[in-house]
Amino acid sequence: MKKLLATCLLALSLPAQAGQIEVLHYWTLPSEVTALALLKSKLGRHGLYWKDFVVPGGGGESAYAVLQARAIAGDPPMAALMEGPIIQEWASLGFLAAPYPPAREKQWDAVLPAVVRDAVKYKGRYVALPTDLHRINWMLVNPAPFDALKLPVPASWDAFFKVAPRLKAAGYIPLSLGKLDWQETTLFESVLLGLTDGAFYRKVFVEQDSAAINSARMVAVLERFRQLRQYAAPGSTGKSPEMAAIRSGRAAMFIMGDWAKADLVLQGMVPGKTLRCVPAPGTAGYFVYGLDSFALFRTAESAADTQAALADVLMNPALQSELARRKGAIPPRTDASHEGFDSCGLDAVSAFRDAEKHGRLLPSMAHSMATSQQAREVFFRVISYYFNHPEQSSQQAARQIDAALQALRY
Structure with missing residues (x-):
């Protein structure tokens, strides 16, 4: 994107209708729709109108492509949902704005964790507004299969491979998994961390170190990962079969970020009773995070006040708590209330604080926080192909990842 956009002249968009805020996003899950309803309601009370510009696709790839086309044409939306390093990329090209006084930003500095500030600031200014933090390395558990067979919920991958055959023999799906590359890569992310440690995780996903990617350790992780295939299945057809399987009790476990928990709760599951949230095997003590933020685009000068008003709403601690x-x-703001949070949410708050204290916060590669979109696509393609094609060796997959990542550097 950088090479292409750098050749284009930055143009101001036409003035928007007074009080209207066009926002590009990809929030389409039921829980995300309820969150959008909250944002629209709060903005309405300030005389502002949220105009949806929805581009479906959970990872944002399609949305970013549409955004790029509009920005090149000189007609970007007023704001756009973004995650991770792509925020810095857009800011470095001069597309993003910070239409609020520096004093306001100093107030935000005091209540936002360092990993959040680093993700949304460029040259000392907030070019995006952080709204919610997700824990990616959750394992969502339906306790019914475990209770029926009197089995413990596995806390390590060795323990998983002991209980999985018994669950499968009893007719359960041990691990629910959608047939999507981003879900397979989310699973791989947790497998790698659970079998290694935070330092190796950073070597592979953040630094993309060739020695680490081609190491015997990486090969062992890949081999263990593919062994999960015999225990992983969606269990049904239709929309989100992986969610239906865990909800019905046909599946016992599902490794996914906590937005999945929110959707399961909307469908009737009760955290602490019919649904448990535990760290993915081997990842206790780590918090692999995803961060949703809304970047503000440079538009007509007359829109600056509207954007500043949007910032006031999005950064309100009460709004962040409910959102x-x-x-x-969990809310990015450390002064936001956690009243009304379920047991999973409270556990996430505690886990984040503990991981922050011990240097165990890790950016999710699968959910855009650790690397560029292009590098993430490399992992998606190679990991998904490897998982579904047993004829490819682990060594071949590792070499393919490394070669593709190296090609991006030139």
């Missing part, structure tokens, strides 16, 4: 509760996340 996080609806999305199954």
Whole structure:
């Protein structure tokens, strides 16, 4: 994107209708729709109108492509949902704005964790507004299969491979998994961390170190990962079969970010009773995070006040608390209330604080926080192909990842 956009002249968009805020996003899950309803209601009370510009696709790839086309044409939306390094990329090209006084930003500095500030600031200014933090390395558990067979919920991958055959023999799906590359890569992310440690995780996903990617350790992780295939299945057809399987009790476990928990709660599951949230095997003590933020685009000068008003709403601690509760996340602001959070949400708050204290916060690669969109696509393609094609060796997959990542550097 950088090479292409750098050749284009930055143009101001036409003035928007007074009080209208066009926002590009990809929030389409039921829990995300309830969160959007909250945002629209709060903005309405300030005389502002949220105009949806929805581009479906949970990872944002389609949305970013549409956004790029509009920005090149000189007609970007007023704001756009973004995650991770792509925020810095857009800011470095001069597309993003910070239409609020520096004094306001100093107030935000005091209540936002360092990993959040680093993700949304460029040259000392907030070019995006962080709204909710997700824990990616959750394992969502339906306790019914475990209770029926009197089995413990596995806390390590060795323990998983002991209980999985018994669950499968009894007719359960041990691990629910959608047939989507981003879900397979989300699973791989947790497998790698659970079998290694935070330092190796950073070597592979953040630094993309060739020695680490081609190491015997990486090969062992890949081999263990593919062994999960015999225990992983969606269990049904239709929309989100992986969610239906865990909800019905046909599946016992599902490794996914906590937005999935929010959707399961909307469908009747009760955290602490019919649904448990535990760290993915081997990842206790780590918090692999995803962060939703809304970047503000440079538009007509007359829109600056409207954008500043949007910032006031999005950064309100009470709003962030309710938004996080609806999305199954935790609020980025440390002064936001956690009243009304379910047991999973409270556990996430505690886990984040503990991981922050011990240097165990890790950016999710699968959910855009650790690397560029292009590098993420490399992992998606190679990991998904490897998982579904047993004829490819683990060594071949590792070499393919490394070669593709190296090609991006030139």
